[in-house]
Amino acid sequence: MENNIIITHRIQIIAILTSIVLLGVILNLIRKKRIKEEYSLLWLFFGIIFLVFSIWQNGLDFVAKILGISYPPAALFIVMLLSLFLILIEYSTIISRLSSSNKNLAQEIALLKLEIEKMKEKSGTNVGSEH
Secondary structure (H helix, E strand, C coil), X not given: CHHHHHHHHHHHHHHHHHHHXXXXXXXXXXXXXXXXXXXXXXXXXXXHHHHHHHHCCCHHHHHHHHHCCCCHHHHHHHHHHHHHHHHHHHHHHHHHHXXXXXXXXXXXXXXXXXXXXXXXXXXXXCCCCCC
């Protein structure tokens, strides 16, 4: 019985340290401007959720009971999957928006190049070309 308590505490300490390291990595990425604040909100939110579950031993039991799950670690797995799906959805919308912006910029550049070529033809000079 005492051995199970020691193992449980060891697992809890590892989970707390892992959650703190995750939050530290996210905050460091924000600080170094490698990830924008608005894109890191979900990462921070779920990092805090994992830290709460690491500290609050009966938290998984509580969430599992609310969700109707009989095996509490499965509730953690569901929370992790949900967090990954939400983060993937967020990044999918960001990628879609950036893809659309890139397409619009490429079209604008093509139109500007066409306009420059027309101006060159009208003036009869080779402006901007190398000799």
